[in-house]
Amino acid sequence: MTLTTLDIGYVPLVDAAPLIIAREMGFATEEGLNLVLHREASWATIRDRLVWGQYQAAHMLAPMAVALSAGMGGITVAVDALSVLSVNGNMIGVRAGHAARLNLTPAQFLDAATVGRALKRGISGKLRVGVPFPFSMHSLLFHYLLGDASPESGGVLDVVTVPPPYMADAIAAGDIDAFCVGEPWGSVAVERGDADLILPGAAIWKFAPEKVLACWRDWLEANPDTASALLRAVWRAARWIADPANTGVTAEILGSAEHLNVPAEVIERPLTGQITINASGSIRNVPRCLEFFDGAATFPWKSQALWIADALSRQTGMDRQMLRDAAAGCFRSDLHRAALTGIGADLPGASAKLEGALSHPAEAGSTMGRLILGPDSFFDGQIFEPVLSRTVLQTPKT
């Protein structure tokens, strides 16, 4: 069988696992695909190579896919999210020793409301926060945590872009007061003795779509079968990763010099949810620290896209309806469902849901009737109504 070669870009993060495992464990080959994975140091380069046709698909920040489709940042590219590659997985940290200075104890690691208040109280002037990219869940979740509408409104946040490998340096040098970064970079900063972790992203929103499998729409329309094959390979890889028996192998493969080049032991932390949060070795268990499969994690809900659109609108002041239209078109629940029907995937019957309504796991209507969703609540108890929320969302209570 001749394999179809696909060039795919990814940024070396633990949440690129479904792509890496799809290649390394043969799920792509089973679908007749030869995935050539290209490690990139920036999201900007992933975007450019996707736009100029060098890559057919890419690992991408969920809000970046929406932003590109909406023409934010000067470039408009219709980018489609075929799958959510990962849910949650970010870590918020401060300079080593500063958690105590903010009066935060390891026991409060999952208490977003307390951490948010401590951050606001503990910093005089603006809180300088390092995130990997302006259009990222990191940035949106941090704004949500602090109830800060937009930088122009004289908010308390000064969000700056810092490439993840430099995050530990930036916090050690005092260039930023806090960071929100994807694993393994939070754990690496702790390992280097530069940072204390004070909150996992999963404590702000229990089910936040983090990265997506993105394709350029023009390519997608010309190659629907190849795109479906890719989607299935990545879905099977996610199912494999979710089996705890495979955690060790996943960590070894991701940690190899070819991919993340980080010790497997550090990569296991977000995979198992056992996070070492400071130099004295306090370990906290984070539920759904980084989720690849359970609770229909791969499903690109239109409601998630709309939440992102609204949050981007609050953060940048861009037209909300325009963002919503682009977002709804970008998250392809239709293609996801079509590609996975008949291969044992239990798919949601709906394409949108209330976001934040489930504080506990609950059964949901699905093709096989065994689907359990959630929890997906927000730390402040807000519920996001995707259809009716035409009125401006209130900023979260803090």
Add this chain to the structure above:
Amino acid sequence: MTDKLRIAVVEKDRDRALMIIDGLRDAGDYEVTVIGDETGLARRISQIAPDVVLVGLENPNRDVLDALTLASNPTDRPVAMFVDRSDDQVMRSAIDAGVSAYVVDGLTRERIRPVLLAAIARFHMVSRLRAELQATKAALEERKTVDRAKGMLMKVRGISEEEAYATLRRTAMDQGKRLVDVADALITAAALLK
């Protein structure tokens, strides 16, 4: 704007930066500054206030430059990523060469084009040289490994250098492996047996 274009090149490797500067000097009369810092890029850019920023596609700081294009501070100079849809060929060559450009909004195409073309040529040269250097380094490492394995065989089995080399080569051929891999395996095994 009629004065000299100010160009900032973000590149931490000094030799590569010098090569790029040379290329730009040949292309026109520009004021070129190199930013070698890994951190604090945004601050340096606002100090230098360049008209054009050139950066390699493999540089993590590209996301920092990207964020500058969204800067909302009214005192910031508007920066845009240089994407010229009317000149696909140049954009494609830039991506192939691994270089991207950020420009002050409003700068005309005519002023940017020669800068970009010169940068493309230089980035190609730089990546070619780097590939050659890596290949040379790898070849040297491999020769060292083979020499060590040869030495071990000569000592343990009391054979000549030619015989030791022939043994390694034969084993490699029989097992369908590269010579260096066989040599490497021998060295590892010997260390374990010690």
